[in-house]
Amino acid sequence: MYVMRKIDRLLKSINSFIKEEEEEITELVPEFPGLEKVPGYIEGYEKKVAKLLRTQRKYYIDGINAFVAKDVTLDTLLEHIIGELFKSDGFVADMEEETKVYLAMNISELTSVIMEAIDEDVAFEVLSVRTTKWIEDWAHDLSLLMQLNTHRAIEDAFMIAIENGDGIEKAVMTIKDLPQFDRARARTTAITEILAACSRSQWEAYQQSPAxxxxxxxxxxxxxxxxxxxxxxxxxxxxxxxxxxxxxxxxxxxxxxxxxxxxxxxxxxxxxxxxxDERILGLTKEEKEKIRQEALEQLK
Ligand SMILES: [Zn+2]
Structure with a gap:
């Protein structure tokens, strides 16, 4: 009974913590149509990124442990990490895929809400070719940047360990504790990228809204x-x-x-x-649709 109560209390405090954080985001960002969807998007994406970072950490720890069994020095271990483990790191591919799917979904939903708030005559149908391409490019570049940052941190940690003459066990502990694999990094990434997706949705909606x-x-x-x-x-x-x-x-x-x-x-x-422009807002639905199609043509 006591343990259950304790878990209950713990869950409650975690929930209220998440809730506070969510309220904070909507409080920090100036009001715009679709803002109420943002905390949910951030939470969903944060969970996915956090999981990928945990998987990546496990990949390195497992890879290092398998190699260390052969009784090696820190120098040869670092060579193995750079020569083998970095090359087979699957983070970019997984992160790119998750990010692409998530951004495409969120940007479509938000663009739709924003366009409806501007002019009900011109409802969202599809994302422009340029924004679809942007999502693909950014999902790739972001994943690559994150991975480069992680690889550099691993390399730096080992260089310091070698300089200090640390043992392998201590070096591995440092890798395990790198902030690059932390929930906090997932959180910061999710907030920044979902808010960037909001901006992109605003830009896309304005491009497609004739008025x-x-x-x-x-x-x-x-x-x-x-x-x-x-x-x-x-x-x-x-x-x-x-x-x-x-x-x-x-x-x-x-x-x-x-x-x-x-x-x-x-x-x-x-x-x-x-x-x-109120005058454009007053055009017929057909006239506005024609302008939207021209805009989409321009954004190819
Ligand atoms: Zn600013």
């Missing part, structure tokens, strides 16, 4: 965040949908655009809002 003539950058405010001066400065800046924002010297279509360095993406909670 949208501009996009406005909205900064999240400084609540529980260290605001970046460049992002604060961009607040309320409106430019044509096809133009790029200048974010601290870097070009971006929207907040957290993968064209930006990590320092301008991670923990950024800025969003876009649409500039709508």
């Amino acid at each position: 949208v003539v501009g996009k406005t950058w909205r900064h999240s405010g400084s609540k529980k965040n260290n605001p970046r001066p460049a992002h604060v400065k961009l607040n309320n800046t409106t430019i044509p949908v096809d133009d790029k924002f200048d974010v601290n010297g870097h070009e971006a279509d929207y907040p957290r655009d993968p064209s930006l360095p990590g320092s301008e993406r991670i923990k950024c909670h800025c969003v876009l809002s649409p500039e709508v």
